[in-house]
Amino acid sequence: MNLQEMIVYRDSRSRVIDKYLMSYEGRVIAVRKHPAVLLPAASGAVGSLLACAAVSAFTGFWLVWWLWLLSLGHLVWRVLGWSIDFFLVTEHRVMAVSGIFNRNVGMAPLSKVTDITLERTPLGRILGYGDFVLETAGQWQALKAVGYVPYPEQLYLEVSSVIFGAVDGSPD
Incomplete structure (x- = not known):
């Protein structure tokens, strides 16, 4: 697996995903x-690096570097979490799998999904991500929103066609 396949968001061979699929269920998306979900942790690590360098240079207090190691550890933790978090759409359900130690699997049956909304902030439009908000029939929802969805317009059309059974009739 090359770097492009690791960073590309689609995952077609993950055992992490297969654990949550039923035997008759196949992955659609x-x-x-x-x-971009990693930006706060990365900016915290860079900011603490600069702050620790300044404090160490002006005061000679070298123990401040332990604080930078803590922020670097936080970044590594976030990257690890990002690498095993997935958004799935199968023929029967919509799922969001997240968490490192405590795995959370939010699921909504496709038959109960009544609406899907795509929300994009200005930063999301610049960086290329969006948020999906799912409306389901019923009061309690295990899966309400999925944030930081990559190439959101394309996925919105794909997810909508799976949920609502529409087939794209465009000549492209």
């Missing part, structure tokens, strides 16, 4: 969240 399986994507990782957009790497």
Whole structure:
């Protein structure tokens, strides 16, 4: 697996995903969240690096570097979590799998999904991600929103066609 396949959000061979599929169920769409989800942790690591360098240079207090190691550890933790979090759409359900130690699997049956909304912030439009908001029939929803979805317009059309059974009749 090359770097492009690791960063590309679609995952067609993950054992992480296969654990949550029923024997008769096949994957239609399986994507990782957009790497923009890592921006707060990465900016915290860079900011703490600069702050620790300044404090160490001006005061000579070298123990401050332990704080940078903590923020770097937080970044590594976030990257690990990002690598095993997925958004799945099968023929029967919509799922979001997340968590490192405590695995959370939010699921909504396709038959209960009544509406899907795509929301894009200005930063999301610049970086290429969006958020899906799912409306389901019933009061309690295990899966309400999925954030940081990569190439959202394309996935919105694909997910809509799976949920609502529409087939794209465009000549492309």
